[in-house]
Amino acid sequence: MLRLCGRYLLLAAAVVLLNFLLPRLLPGDPLAAGSDETGDAAHLVLPADARARLVATYRLDQPLFGQFVGYLGDLGRFDFGRSITRGASVADLIAARLPWTVGLMSVTALLSAGLGTFLGVLAGWRGGRADAVIVAASTVLAALPELLIALGLLVVFAVGTGWFPLHGAQTPFGDPFGSTAAPFSVVVLLRHAADIVWHLTLPALALVLSTTAAFVLVARGAVRAERGRPYLTVARSKGLSEGRLLRAHLLPNAALPLATLFGLRLGQLLGGAVVVERVFALPGLGLFAYEAIRARDYPVLQAVFLLGSLFVLLTQFGLEVVYRAWVPRHAS
Amino acid sequence: MPADDEQRHAARVQAAAGAAVLATLVLIAIFAPTIAPYPPQLPVARPFLPPSAAHLLGTTDIGQDVLSMCIWAARWTLLVAALVTAISTVLSWVAGVAAGFWPRLDAPATGLADLLLALPGVPLALLVVTLAGPSLVTVVLTLGLLSWPAFARIVRAHVLGLRARPYVTAGRALGASELRLAVRHIVPGTLGLLPAKIALTVRFAVFAEATLAFLGLGDPSTPSWGGMLGWAFNDPLLFTRPTWGWIVGPPALLITVTVLASTWLATGLEEGRRR
Numbered sequence: 001m002l003r004l005c006g007r008y009l010l011l012a013a014a015v016v017l018l019n020f021l022l023p024r025l026l027p028g029d030p031l032a033a034g035s036d037e038t039g040d041a042a043h044l045v046l047p048a049d050a051r052a053r054l055v056a057t058y059r060l061d062q063p064l065f066g067q068f069v070g071y072l073g074d075l076g077r078f079d080f081g082r083s084i085t086r087g088a089s090v091a092d093l094i095a096a097r098l099p100w101t102v103g104l105m106s107v108t109a110l111l112s113a114g115l116g117t118f119l120g121v122l123a124g125w126r127g128g129r130a131d132a133v134i135v136a137a138s139t140v141l142a143a144l145p146e147l148l149i150a151l152g153l154l155v156v157f158a159v160g161t162g163w164f165p166l167h168g169a170q171t172p173f174g175d176p177f178g179s180t181a182a183p184f185s186v187v188v189l190l191r192h193a194a195d196i197v198w199h200l201t202l203p204a205l206a207l208v209l210s211t212t213a214a215f216v217l218v219a220r221g222a223v224r225a226e227r228g229r230p231y232l233t234v235a236r237s238k239g240l241s242e243g244r245l246l247r248a249h250l251l252p253n254a255a256l257p258l259a260t261l262f263g264l265r266l267g268q269l270l271g272g273a274v275v276v277e278r279v280f281a282l283p284g285l286g287l288f289a290y291e292a293i294r295a296r297d298y299p300v301l302q303a304v305f306l307l308g309s310l311f312v313l314l315t316q317f318g319l320e321v322v323y324r325a326w327v328p329r330h331a332s
Numbered sequence: 333m334p335a336d337d338e339q340r341h342a343a344r345v346q347a348a349a350g351a352a353v354l355a356t357l358v359l360i361a362i363f364a365p366t367i368a369p370y371p372p373q374l375p376v377a378r379p380f381l382p383p384s385a386a387h388l389l390g391t392t393d394i395g396q397d398v399l400s401m402c403i404w405a406a407r408w409t410l411l412v413a414a415l416v417t418a419i420s421t422v423l424s425w426v427a428g429v430a431a432g433f434w435p436r437l438d439a440p441a442t443g444l445a446d447l448l449l450a451l452p453g454v455p456l457a458l459l460v461v462t463l464a465g466p467s468l469v470t471v472v473l474t475l476g477l478l479s480w481p482a483f484a485r486i487v488r489a490h491v492l493g494l495r496a497r498p499y500v501t502a503g504r505a506l507g508a509s510e511l512r513l514a515v516r517h518i519v520p521g522t523l524g525l526l527p528a529k530i531a532l533t534v535r536f537a538v539f540a541e542a543t544l545a546f547l548g549l550g551d552p553s554t555p556s557w558g559g560m561l562g563w564a565f566n567d568p569l570l571f572t573r574p575t576w577g578w579i580v581g582p583p584a585l586l587i588t589v590t591v592l593a594s595t596w597l598a599t600g601l602e603e604g605r606r607r
Contacts, residue, residue, distance in 0.1 A: 011446075011447060011450050014447050015451065022459065022460065022463055023463050026460075026463045026464045139595075139599065140592070143535070143591055143592055143595035144588065144592075145539045145542060145543060145587070145591065147542060147546055147558070147561070148584060148588055148591075151561070151580070151584055152584075155580070159571045159576075166571060264449070266452075267450070267451065267452030267453060268452070268453070268454070270452045270454070270455055271452055271453060271454025271455060271543075272454075274454060274455065274458065274547065275454075275543055275546065275547070278546070278547060278565070279565070289455070289458060290547055290548070292462075293458060293462050293547055293548055293549060294548050296462060298462070298463065301458065301462055301463075302459065304455060304459075305452075305456060305458075305459045308452050308455050309451050309452055309455070309456075312450070312451075312452050313450060316450065
């Protein structure tokens with residue numbers, strides 16, 4: 001347990017250090033654009049006092065270690081700096097967009113893990129025709145990038161049939177169903193919720209489709225690996241029902257690769273969310289990251305990467321703790 | 333068993349189909365200057381033209397020929413894929429053999445691999461490529477440096493199995509240096525893994541390059557399939573124009589075909605090897 005904590009603390013420290021060092025190790029000088037040295041001087045020449053102010057703001061006058069201490073202090077205060085393009089605090093900007101991404105990712109992660117495990121166990125346990133169909137579909141889905149799945153769904157269900165909206169997370173300017181009910185009444189709130197669900201269906205479906213396949217294949221593999229074990233024969237000879245055999249005996253043993261996969265997939269889901277939010281213009285962290293890329297808004301990108309990585313690490317750690325408590329055999 | 337033969341045959345057909353598609357794409361990429369009817373970057377006709385005899389796949393929002401762009405983009409995609417695969421494969425083998433053969437290097441190599449595996453790859457790649465500025469070099473280096481760990485672990489597991497073989501002990505007893513043992517006796521035993529690694533990494537590189545380019549992190553001076561999609565999506569009125577399918581469809585289809593072909597090749601080779 002102590003080793004586990006140490007391992008994850010080390011990983012988290014590496015993430016923080018990486019986030020600090022990356023912009024400092026890579027070539028380029030943030031102030032060069034405004035100085036005479038680059039030949040860019042025609043665009044903008046920074047007055048000396050403005051330059052000094054920028055240097056002080058970014059602590060560029062201090063040695064690397066001093067910069068790092070200051071950076072850690074900022075992180076402790078949840079201060080991720082100010083967005084270059086928007087001027088506002090990155091923490092505030094992220095807080096405003098976080099709910100969309102957290103909602104999208106948690107729904108997707110739970111749905112795809114549940115659905116994928118169910119289908120994978122079904123395929124591995126039953127075998128035969130169901131197995132062949134499920135495996136074939138999962139192999140194709142697992143091969144396709146999120147970009148293409150999202151694009152396909154958008155083209156078929158939003159552009160083609162018009163069943164779902166093309167973009168956004170809610171209908172702008174109020175109630176899409178032309179309600180005449182009083183504002184803030186239960187009816188309006190429910191309709192607003194329905195509107196959001198309607199907007200999020202395709203983005204969530206895109207992520208679920210691309211993530212479920214991996215769970216199906218891993219769950220199927222784990223079940224097939226355990227299927228012939230003697231303990232199952234013993235349990236079956238005790239007269240246990242097939243359902244109980246699965247739930248009480250097989251699943252705990254097959255769960256380790258699934259828990260590991262869940263942790264690994266979360267990181268990919270974050271990457272998928274960036275793409276899917278861009279395709280559907282969903283105003284979450286992913287679209288924010290995309291806008292930051294286009295505007296070269298480095299503090300925003302750094303904060304998104306740092307928070308995303310720490311969140312993924314924390315979830316992986318939590319999963320491992322829960323798993324060890326559930327199946328003591330692996331706690332060694 | 334006949335069923336087994338049948339499956340082996342199916343795996344072989346699958347691998348061959350994947351290889352054939354990829355080979356066609358390589359030919360298209362090599363002969364792009366001859367095949368492409370127009371220069372890919374320049375406006376050569378009216379914008380938003382539907383397909384016609386002069387422009388088989390229509391034109392973009394600034395009048396570029398979509399077919400020519402798709403052909404030239406194959407060059408870019410395959411170049412990125414080849415370079416990423418080369419870097420990633422070499423790194424996988426160096427790290428895997430080092431970690432498996434020399435116990436002292438095991439902890440640092442495995443630790444680094446674990447760190448990279450634990451991080452969310454796409455956000456990290458986005459951050460690095462944005463900071464370094466998108467270009468062929470930064471995209472290739474970033475994807476190459478991020479994609480070696482998973483396979484390094486497989487190589488390491490393989491090497492651990494080979495290390496204890498009698499012929500390695502015999503080589504050592506004959507006075508072969510550790511480096512010679514690793515290069516001459518361990519590495520050849522792991523080369524059976526090579527085709528699968530190459531096919532998987534080509535798939536990853538096409539997939540990741542398209543995603544980066546879609547998000548605006550391609551080389552802006554070169555057409556790429558992902559970049560064409562990203563550019564199309566910058567147009568807020570994209571889907572209101574009747575010809576949107578001719579701008580979105582071809583690059584999306586080409587990415588799909590390339591990714592699926594490398595997947596067939598990878599799974600076909602894998603199954604063929606296992607049986």
